[in-house]
Amino acid sequence: MKLLFVARRFPPDVRSGTETVFERLLAEARAAGHDVHLVAGFRRDRALLPAGTTAVDLRGRGATAWAAMPLAAMTAARRLRPDAVLSNSIEVRVPGVPTVTLVHDLNFGGDGEGAGARGRRLFYRVQAAGLARIVAVSEVTRQALLAIGVAPDKVVTIHNGVDLSRFVPSPRPPDSEVRLVHVSRVLSGKGQHCSLDALGRMRPDQRRGISLAIVGTVADATYADQLRVQAWNLPVQLHFDVQDVVPHYQSADIALFPTRMPEGFGYAAVEAMACGLPVVGFEDPAVAEATGGLAVLVPRDDIPAFRNAILRLATDPAERRRLGEAGRMFVQRYRWADTWRAYERVLEGAAGLLGR
Incomplete structure (x- = not known):
């Protein structure tokens, strides 16, 4: 297939689970032999996008970025004539080309009841009507889309993949220290202050x-x-804007994920589990789904x-080992590989190529 990928943000210019x-x-689409072109926005530096990308300068554009990405996608589609479009930006809908959109969550900020949140829900519903399919990364996200009026036949659930060859357990020498790790973007919704608060509230002997x-990319410098x-004055190390989080998982005993924002999947929790770590966090339906209740x-x-x-868990190594395994x-x-095959079937179906 000839595919057009469209992303408002792309690593390493911006990095989170979504990106x-x-x-x-x-990468999976290209490895499978598809002809793929990327249209991506950037907010820091064009040089941070892959070579050959159609780059869209979103610096200082604020809300107008929502108009810039569809225009860039339509321009690229007229030139490249793709069989289908895969986007992670709900505003992108290319007339005349089947468009599949990836949705992680419907986290609109605040309590989700303000005029802005209501407007976004309406926008999602209107946009969905013109899309070929929507891929929800969890059943929780799928149900949220249905709750705002998206037609059930538009939405399919495909869980995110994880690189099980990189995120692997790495036995470390036994010692008396129990190492906690909190990997997430650095912003209040991810709850790093809650991890610090929990540590600070332990008695000195505990x-x-x-x-x-x-560990994480700084999204909020303040x-x-x-x-x-x-x-x-706490036994804490801060590792901001690191290039590779795997060694930090592998040198830890317990992963913390006290997210305070509605998650679509809980990617860091799944990465930690892939590295053989037990996970402790706050209740969240998508995290419970993605981690299988573990x-x-x-x-x-x-x-x-x-x-x-x-x-x-810190005082029970046997339970840590059981949960980790x-x-x-x-x-x-x-x-x-399985995740991409599921996407491939959706894209082929949208493009009318299934069975050819």
């Missing part, structure tokens, strides 16, 4: 032998500064419960 998934889908590493202050989840913002769950086994279902 990481789309980057891997692009905290002895426990350390925490906070919040990152607040974390630096909060981490003062993550230890407590009510959102209940820091004492979060602290206690961490301490239970069960998690590694569970995420075998997220192989990228």
